[in-house]
Amino acid sequence: MAYDPRPVEPAIYKRWLEAGVFQPRPDGEPYVIVIPPPNVTDVLHVGHALNNVIQDVLIRFERMRGRAAEWLPGTDHAGIATQNVVEKRLAKEGRSRFDLGRERFVEEVWCFVNKTGNTILEQLKVIGSSCDWSRLRFTLDEDYSRAVREVFVRLWDEGLIYRGHRVIHWCPHCLTALSDEEAEHHETQGNLYHIKYPLEDGSGFVTVATTRPETMFGDIGLVFNPKDSRYKALQGKRVKIPLSGVVIPIATDEVVEQGFGTGLLKVTPAHDANDFDIARRVWPASEMPLVIREDGTLGEDGGHGGHGGQKATAAVKNKGGGQGGRVPAEYVGLDRFEARKKIIERLKATDLLEKVEQHKHSVRRCYRCDTVVEPRLSDQWFVTMKPLAETVMAGYAKGEFHIVPERWNATFENWMNNIRDWNISRQLWWGHRIPVFTCANGHQWADRADPQTCPKCAAHVEQDPDVLDTWFSSWLWPFATFGWPDDTPDLRRFYPGHTLVTGPDILFFWVARMLMSGYKFMGQKPFRTVYLHGIARDTKHRKMSKSLGNGIDPLVVVEKFGADALRWTCVANTALGADLLLDPEDLETTFAPGRNFANKLWNIGQFVLGQLPTNVPAIEAVDRRSLTLADRWILSRAQATVRAATAAFEQFRLDEAAKRCFEFAWNELADWYVEAVKPRMTGSEAQTPQAVLAYCLDLSLRLLHPVVPFISEELWQKLPGRKADELLAVARWPVARPELEDPRADQEFGRVKTVIEHIRSIRAEYRVSPKTRLRATIVTRGNDKVTTFDGERDTIVRLAQLDSLALDGVPQGVGAHAVFGDGSEVVVALEGSIDVQQECRRLSDELGRLDTQLRSLAARLTNESFVARAPQEVVAKEREKEKAWRDQRDVLAGKLKSLGCS
């Protein structure tokens, strides 16, 4: 019967919850991880699974090592994302948020969040996440909101928050401003349109290259590089914007690259950050007309940037007459991309389009809805980031925290050292409302409370309508979750945390900013280690995403293969920081290894448990003299495994730790020890192997528990002597016992394995049925002591399926030979079925292989530089090897001769 995780996993999880083992023990040194809070509306995808499995492995490892393990869970209100989800639902009913109004809309969102917000948390439980659910947080919790507000007010009072009038990224779909980080770069194949701007004086035209012709109604001038001799004559002249006829000046500016396009640049200050800077240098008094509305259509709606601050001057003369006539009527209301097409057609028709070139460039898109972002002049709240970043970098330089893998250092440093101010206002309704108040008399301040009247003049006050960027609340996660700004016991105990586990995609969004807020408000780092894991991708290396439809539903995987299998794949297939590649087309290949391993463990458990009496002696109570070579070998391997696995976990090499434990359980314990020990399991001699088996199974389960917690717990429960309330989840992590380390046993049992493998190999080579028992003889030489094999004679007989094994006798009749060690031989009697020709070929192939190796070894050893410069122990080892091989070769050669091979 194969192991079925389906009934086991939920039951085990329930037991953990009931026992309260996920809450940190009251004593002991804390180990703290704060979860990257998933969006409340999220449903679990593989990315979450990977992220949370890694955290769970680390937290379970440290919990077993006796730390007070605190894994703080929670969710993020995710302003834009959540608002979008609810708006989409409203849209299905033909309604918009404007129909509801702000208050009712926010109620609607709360309603939705309260109903569906726990979905992902329940899913995290399904995959085994051992979060401290008693400390669950949400970024819109009352306490948490207080922290957000406190931070805002403090920054405001320090003058680190300011109103900026500048070109920001605007999403025409989400209808909000975005930060630089939220506008993702996408390399795009576009066009460079060469457009003719007629000179005002009718003396011809100049050509300007642009990728965004639809912005031209917002042009306030053209510039060329002062060094550009081609255009000297244009200085001071004016041109007409095609299709609108608005007259704009020509000037010079250093930033214009002569080699790009025509060397003439159209300046659209309200829709291009670079042009904004140019305009302020060249035409400081100029108006900056907005010609694309908030929704992405052409027209002049004023909007957030409508009050430009500067008045129109003579530099811009509106030929069409009248205010607001910059965009010709036929384009007003057209979507920007339609407008682009139409404009190009018209330009072509009026012979004002000189040419169109293909042009690859980076287009920014909204990280939430993928809409092409519109640069737009606007008034927004910004945080001055430089001082915050500098504090972090001072701590970073002192090594107060570090990033693994290290290769992210450069990226992190580069971003921090070139930090730009953070646009924190969003034109949304869902989120923390910006606590800035303005009275009728123009007094403005940030407030912890909601004032009704102005403290200075008692006038009526109004609160800023916008909300804060979601990340302005999540950047406080490591301390706001523990009660800050109050000085709580939790905060004192759990700050700073230890390991922050996340993907590199939110290094800037979240990690860097948490560091800044941590240093700023807590006076020190929020965590010691930032562990950046890979990203879940499909086999074509594409990020898994809903839109591509290449995702894998972790719950389907759990249903088909079990949570342990899912976890196994996440852990074993991702080397430190490497991406996790999964094939959505072939779940079997992707997840079967974990399921198979769980099944193997289950069966090892079935066997071992079946052998154990209720009172198994502890391993330390076993008389050392009763240990056989096989016992000593597996016990020694166990110690090596403990050391290797512990070290690997400590270094975040989860894949290595998992694989090492896998090898111990499967390849060493099951494949060799269990098979070797079977004959000893009956009778009075059974006590020792029982103790060894119990010890090895217990050890394997402990070591594997962080990775496959369910099956390990299930089996561990069944070990004899378990008290009813004992749980593996809080059992002690094994420590290597030096007294059980036995390098000699490693070596000697290694020889036993070699002999068995040789015999098996010979059997296969000569196609001897497994049913046929064979007779074999071992002739030892050199260090290959006959006593070694004598002690394990039964093992060899059993595992090589022999009839009898002679030691140091004279091999009878004809047989197949294998040489090993210091020229020792194993001879398998094969009267009748042996083919001398075949045997000759086998042996001479072997001899050939040996000769080749020997030659290269000899070359190395006769190389004086090698002997002189290589480390002594390397040379000594090579010498030993050479001697053994030489002996083997001599024996082989002798055999060939005696067989009469040519």
Place this chain on the structure above:
RNA sequence: GGGCGAAUAGCUCAGCGGUUCAGAGCGCCUGCCUUACACGCAGGAUGUCGGGGGUUCGAAUCCCUCUUCGCCCACCA
């Protein structure tokens, strides 16, 4: 334009600062339902470690360079 990463068996990848490192899983071939396990057991085959150069006694492993992919950053009109 700058930075980073990847190129190793048919596939997905290990190989953690050099001398049994040429590996694992899956797939493939040959035998096996050997009373824990066919989600298994045993035995096999497959790679000029992307190309070129260099350092060294010795290089998938370090340095340089080229090619191909991917990612991040940038005021690529």
